[in-house]
Amino acid sequence: MKFSILPLLLFTALSLQAQYGGPRLFLDIPSFYAHTPDVQNVGHRLGAGLEVAMNVGTHWGVARLGGGTTFTFDPQSDEFSATTLWRPYALLEAGAGMYRSNGNECAKNHQSAFTAMGKVGMRYDFNSDAVAIRDAGTPEQLDLTLGVELGYFYIRDVFSNLEFVISGNYHTKAKVISANIGFKVFLNLRANG
Numbered sequence: 001m002k003f004s005i006l007p008l009l010l011f012t013a014l015s016l017q018a019q020y021g022g023p024r025l026f027l028d029i030p031s032f033y034a035h036t037p038d039v040q041n042v043g044h045r046l047g048a049g050l051e052v053a054m055n056v057g058t059h060w061g062v063a064r065l066g067g068g069t070t071f072t073f074d075p076q077s078d079e080f081s082a083t084t085l086w087r088p089y090a091l092l093e094a095g096a097g098m099y100r101s102n103g104n105e106c107a108k109n110h111q112s113a114f115t116a117m118g119k120v121g122m123r124y125d126f127n128s129d130a131v132a133i134r135d136a137g138t139p140e141q142l143d144l145t146l147g148v149e150l151g152y153f154y155i156r157d158v159f160s161n162l163e164f165v166i167s168g169n170y171h172t173k174a175k176v177i178s179a180n181i182g183f184k185v186f187l188n189l190r191a192n193g
Contacts, residue, residue: 025189026055026100028066033165033182035070037087037132040176045132047072049180053091059101061117064093072130087130093121095149100163115151115163120144123171134175145169151184159188 031051036042053066067090074083097117124142125131131139147169153161163184170177 023056023058024100026057027187027189028053028055028184029187031068031165031182031184033180035072035178035180037070037072037130037178038134038176039168039179041132044074044076045072046075049182055186057099059099061096062094062099064091064095064121066091070130085130086127088126089123090126091121091123093119093145093147095119100151100153111155113153113155115149115165117149119147119149119169121147121169123169132171132174132176132178140173143174144172146172161186161188 029052031049031053033049033051034046035049036046038045047070049068049070051066051068053064053068055062055064057063067088069086069088072085072087073080077083095117096119098114099117100113100115102111102113121144122142123145125139126141128139128141131141131143133139147167149165149167151163151165153163155161163186164182165184166179166181168177168179
């Protein structure tokens with residue numbers, strides 16, 4: 001499959017356009033989540049992940065640059081240590097849809113806010129041995145992803161919050177679907193701007 005970066009650049013450019021006084025800046029520090037690198041093989045590979053990301057967004061989209069790591073194991077194996085895998089990665093994503101928004105009320109305390117968006121991205125895995133692949137091919141460390149992200153949080157403080165997030169990604173080269181469910185601790189860097 002020929003890789004094209006054009007759709008990612010288009011979504012990134014759209015997310016960076018000014019809206020409501022300029023783009024919003026969110027620092028996810030950290031995201032922590034339960035993780036499976038392949039939903040069709042969840043009984044033999046699951047674990048947890050940790051991620052840090054910088055988000056530049058508007059009410060209807062986001063561009064995100066970050067990195068993190070996952071730790072997975074085979075829960076059905078008798079030898080836990082023999083099945084553990086660390087998978088550090090870097091990512092670049094762009095999403096379109098509702099991003100941490102409840103209309104124009106998002107800068108007020110004591111409001112509910114939501115995330116519901118489709119996303120496209122690139123992911124580079126530093127440990128090729130931990131890359132899940134559907135067929136017997138060679139794992140590729142750079143992959144294009146297509147995904148969905150859903151989230152909810154209650155704005156108790158316009159600067160610092162905790163968002164509950166469910167996300168899934170289809171890895172186009174590996175031909176697997178990964179899934180995360182967890183929380184993002186994030187800082188709204190334009191809360192006072």
